[in-house]
Amino acid sequence: MSVRWRRTSLIVLLLLLMTGCWDRRELNEQALIFAWGMDLNDDGSYQATAQFAIPHKMGSNSGGAGRAFFTISGNGGSIYEAAKDIQLKVSRAWFAGHRRAILIGERLAKSGLAPILDEYSRNPIVRLRTDILVVKGISVADFLALSYPLEQLSASAFFRIHQASDLNPDLTMRDFLMAHASEEDCPVLPVVTAQAKPLSDEDKQSGAGLRLWGTAIFDKDARLVGNLPQKKAHTVYWIKGQLGSTIRPVKIPGEENEIITELNRLSAKIKTTVENGDILIGIQLGGYGILRENNTQLDLSRSQKIIMVQNYLNEQTADEVKGVIQEIQALGTDVLGFGLAVHRQHPQEWRTLKKDWPRHFRKARVEVEVKARLEETGMTGSSLVLKKNELRP
Amino acid sequence: MSNRFKRMLSKDRAPRADHLRLDDELSGQKVSASLNHNEERLRDIFRNCSDVRLRPLHLGEGTRALVIFVDGLVDAKGLEEVLLLPLMARGQHYGEHPQSSIKELFDLQAVAARQTELTGDLSELVRGILGGQVALLAEGEEQALLGNMSDPEKRPIGEPGTESVVRGPREGLTESLMTNISLIRRRIRSPKLKFERTTIGELSQTRTSIAYIEGIVKPEIVDEVRRRLDRIRTDAILDSGYIEEFIEDTPHSPFPSVQNTERPDVVIAGLLEGRVAIIVDGTPFVLIVPLTIWSALHAAEDYYEHFIYTSAIRMLRFFLLSVSFLLPSFYVAITTFHPQLIPEALLLTIAAARENVPFPAVVEAFLMEVVFEALREAGIRLPKPVGSAVSMVGGLVIGESAVHAGVVSAPTVIVVAFTGIASFSLPRYNLGLAFRLLRFPLLLLAGSLGIYGMGFGVIALIVHLVNLQSFGVPYLAPVTPRLSGNLKDIFIRMPRWAMNERPAFLVGENDTRTPKGQNPANNKGADNE
Incomplete structure (x- = not known):
């Protein structure tokens, strides 16, 4: 063992003794x-x-x-x-x-x-x-x-x-x-x-x-x-694209009870237009629905009934989402990613808009369109607790 | 006292002479024409050697002869029937012209032994006798006739104790050089397979054979083996391990650069890849050079089982190799330095187990590793029937009760046990030893510097491995230096028909092993036509 080797190993050993080296716990x-x-x-x-x-x-x-x-x-x-x-x-x-x-x-x-x-x-x-x-x-x-x-x-x-x-x-x-x-x-x-x-x-x-x-x-x-x-919060996450699934009740005119659907594979698209400082935000929400409960007198084995339910689902959801957005707009806090969409789609206009974005956000016009597809109705068409003559034609 | 002792030990006490060498004493001495003189000389040489027999014979008409052999080394029955009886009969028959007939007998070497030789050199004669030959000396002859009738006691061929296989040949090599050579020759019936004789050990005169296949092996490697074997000067060779230490490339490295095996099929597989085997009389362990680390991770059975299964097992083996080397240090490093790396639930379990343990994790792991090694060593040394029982009971008792007593934590015992199992799975015992040994310094590094320290250790190891060579072949070849096209038998094993070439880093000129185009899937159509 050469002197150099010995000296090196001694230095290494001494290094280990230095307090700073020890963070063993x-x-x-x-x-x-x-x-x-x-x-x-x-x-x-x-x-x-x-x-x-x-x-x-x-x-x-x-x-x-x-x-x-x-x-x-x-x-x-x-x-x-x-x-x-x-x-x-x-x-x-x-x-x-x-x-x-x-x-x-x-x-x-x-x-x-x-x-x-x-x-x-x-x-x-x-x-x-x-x-x-x-x-x-x-x-x-x-x-x-x-x-x-x-x-x-x-x-x-x-x-x-x-x-x-x-x-x-x-x-x-x-x-x-x-x-x-x-x-x-x-x-x-x-x-x-x-x-x-x-x-x-x-x-x-x-x-x-x-x-x-x-x-x-x-x-x-x-x-x-x-x-x-939480129910309204789901809307926020849906628009932000962070939500996995959501439950939506559907009210059918003339029916006492509701149809309950579950929407999966949710998607959201924001399309913005800026004209003379007026901002129009179009939101398109999508999803695929599973029918979980049918407490109405509808016979859902018929496809036009399903389409009817689907239309009501889309309308009612859009209304509700719109309501939530208005509530948030009143606060002036853009938690929905509208600003990001405007920035991406209209980078030139954003330069002026960003200085006073909360105000612009507050007065932005919002249109909501929901395009959910009802795909599964479960194992039966109509509710089994109903007799045939109780079904709506 | 100390002075005298020192003097005894001091190197300049006496002039160092190579007086072990038998040849020096007898060199140049000739067999004389006088039988009496020869007998006197031989009796002096073999003084007190009670196993050496000198049997005087009368070949009629006063012509005397002397038969010399070592009892137990020669075939006693053959000696009587083949040599003594005809000689005596001959003496009676040729009674009238004894002198000429003896001359004839010597000139024609007319003795019914399987190999005969004439020598006039006394040292050669003595060596021949001790090597198991029968010597015949006659009055008036200046030469001795040596006949090979050697038939030493030997162990029957059995299954090898190490390297056991589920599928594959079950013959193991034995202690007898000739048996071993015959086991190899039986599988390669080609004159290209050479066995070069040499003798090592001044006193033991151990017969050693260098085996290779001409045309496949690189001549430089054979030359290197010859040169290194010639360099050895020692009194005796009791096992090939003696030779291994003399011919290693890097004697200070824990990694072996010479492979040893007890299986003839492994020897032949090595020869066919262009390696050189060194067969030593007196031990079933044959040395194979050069060794690369990869062949040290391959078991014989890899080549007999289906390639898909073998490839999977090889991956497992590489994983277990890293486990046996890294797991204890990794456990210590993450529990003492990097607990954020452990998933929550596991962390809580480990923390709960460690709660009352008095030692730091590194001490605990070190302790258990030492206990484990001790159990293993005890298991090997004890007589077989006791050994396994003791190690089993010892493991259970120490593992169980140590945890219960709160001296060590249960996760440590699990880690150490798994490490042990992993280290048993390496097919080459000597390579496993290297990794087993190195995991202790690595454990200390991990215990003092965490994963950072482990990184240091592993890098140092890789640098070391890359620097190693075995008989001129890089230790990590063909992975580094990369020889593409040679990776068919490293991490996985390709099917036989796809391994067309011999390893390029070993083989001289003849590198084709299996001609291409033998994939049975492609040949199906041809059979039908």
């Missing part, structure tokens, strides 16, 4: 964070809440008694200070690389998310595939402390409830940051809610009324300006 020396909440206190300081997993309650051979997580809150003038305040109360260094859900209190959302977003996009340990949810009607700290019967960690429940409604929670944070940074769009976030305390035992058993409530609409400064309940 055992799993049982870390507290794993699975959900994180942020809210605003009355005095304007931030309150951060973290949900930690308790590993020894999670394993297969543990008794399973008690909850597998606990929550700790801390206060501070910035996210980081609030986080440090939490660290003072936790016996292990915490690890946020698996944080799948960030919950935002309604009060904080109204005052603006801009100051906290920076940390989430800067910190390398934060994954981009994080779901951000606005909590409505209950404080964030209380919400995080709720347990959910199906999931050992309620953090997974927040995430999965969002996923189960045919939306992609992985993209929430990315889409929010992109919309916030773009010059056309305004961001949206899903809203969850739960029953506020005190909870009865029954409530605790059933997840305390935890549910996906709808969608929060933010303006360009990331301030919450309005809420849409």
Whole structure:
């Protein structure tokens, strides 16, 4: 072994002893964070809440008694200070690389998310595939402390409830940051809610009324300006092309009850025209329908009846979508991607339009056309509970 | 005490002489015409060698002769019937002109042995006797007649203990050089197959044979093998492993550059690819050179089973190779440095299992790997009936109770066990050893620097492998350096009719192995016509 070789290996060995080289941290020396909440206190300081997993309650051979997580809150003038305040109360260094859900209190959302977003996009340990949810009607700290019967960690429940409604929670944070940074769009976030305390035992058993409530609409400064309940929120995601499927009831004139359809393979097309500063936005929505329920006296084994239902479906859906769009237009927040469409289709005009886009958005004329095709009617034509003579001709 | 001991060990204690060599003592000495003198000389040489027999004979009319042989090395019955009896009868018959008849017998080499030879050199005579030949000396003859009647005790041909196959020849090589050569010759009935004799070991005089197929092998490789074998100077060769260490290209590398096998079909497959085999008397392990890392990953059965199945198994083997090398370090690296890489549910399971473990993951994994290696070693060393039982029970008890006691976590045991199984699946034991050994430094790297460290280790390994050569052939050929058209038998195995050429990096001129156009699917029509 030559002197050079020895010297090199000595240097390498000494390098290993340098403190900076060691970021080894055992799993049982870390507290794993699975959900994180942020809210605003009355005095304007931030309150951060973290949900930690308790590993020894999670394993297969543990008794399973008690909850597998606990929550700790801390206060501070910035996210980081609030986080440090939490660290003072936790016996292990915490690890946020698996944080799948960030919950935002309604009060904080109204005052603006801009100051906290920076940390989430800067910190390398934060994954981009994080779901951000606005909590409505209950404080964030209380919400995080709720347990959910199906999931050992309620953090997974927040995430999965969002996923189960045919939306992609992985993209929430990315889409929010992109919309916030773009010059056309305004961001949206899903809203969850739960029953506020005190909870009865029954409530605790059933997840305390935890549910996906709808969608929060933010303006360009990331301030919450309005809420849409889930049914209306579906429209927004449909137009944005993010929705997988939706349920549409169809009212038939002269019938007491409704036909229920489910639309899949949804599509959306936005066509814009700009003339002398007047903006016309044409929206064409498409989809393929499955008939789920027929509570009317129609015999759907006949194709003209199906076409009739299809026409009513398209008309009624278009009306409803139009209503939702008008509601959003009143807020002046373009969460529907109209600005993007105008920018793409009329780049010259956009240069002047973009300076005052919220105003233009507000007064833009919108036409909605729905072209859904009803493809499947199920196993029977008419409802089996009806006799032949009860059917409408 | 220490001074005296040091003096004993010191190199300049005595002039170093090569006094092991038998030839030096006897070189130049001739067989004399006087039988008495010869007998005296031989009795002196074979003093206290109780297995060497000197049998005086009378060939009538006072003509004396002497038969010398080593008891146990020669065919005793044949010796009596074929040599002693006719000689004595001859003595009676040619009683009148004994001298001329003896001369005739020597000149014509008229002894009923399968191979005879005359020698006047004393050292050659002694070597012949010790090699199992029978020597005949007669009064007045300045030469000795050596007859080959060697028939040493040997083990019957059995199934090889290593490299077992489900389908394929079941004959294994034995300790006898002649048997091994015959096993190979029986499968290649061509004069192109050569067995060159050489002797290695000053005391053991171990017979060694260099086998190759003329016209296929590159002559430079044979020359290189001869040169390296000639270089060896040692007292005895007890196994081909002795030779392997003398002829390796990179003696300090853990990777073998010489293949060894117990199977005659593997030897022949090597020869047909243009490799050279070194067969050593006294061991069933034949050396094959040059070795590339890929042939070290191929099992004999790969060529006997269907190619689709074989290709799938080869992929599995490459995967298992990386598992046996990387899995423990990968586990340690991601659990201690990069927990964000583990899916949530798995992370929680691992975290739950690790909750009460007192050691860091790297120490834990290292500990279990050492225990595993110890169990394996104990299993090999113990007598067979005890060995397997002990290792099984040991594994269960240590694995189970260590987890229950909370000394190690269950995932670590799973990782170590899977690593062990994966390392057993490599068909070449010596290559598996290299990877088994190297996974320990890699584990330490992973435990100190995470995946970054693993990257370091793997890059260092690849740099090392690329630099290796075996008898002038790059170790990773034909993948790197890339020889396209030679990849039909590396990661997958093409069907026999598609492997038309011998490996270009090994073969001299005759590189066609199977003529093209033998795909049975294309020949169906031709049969019907």
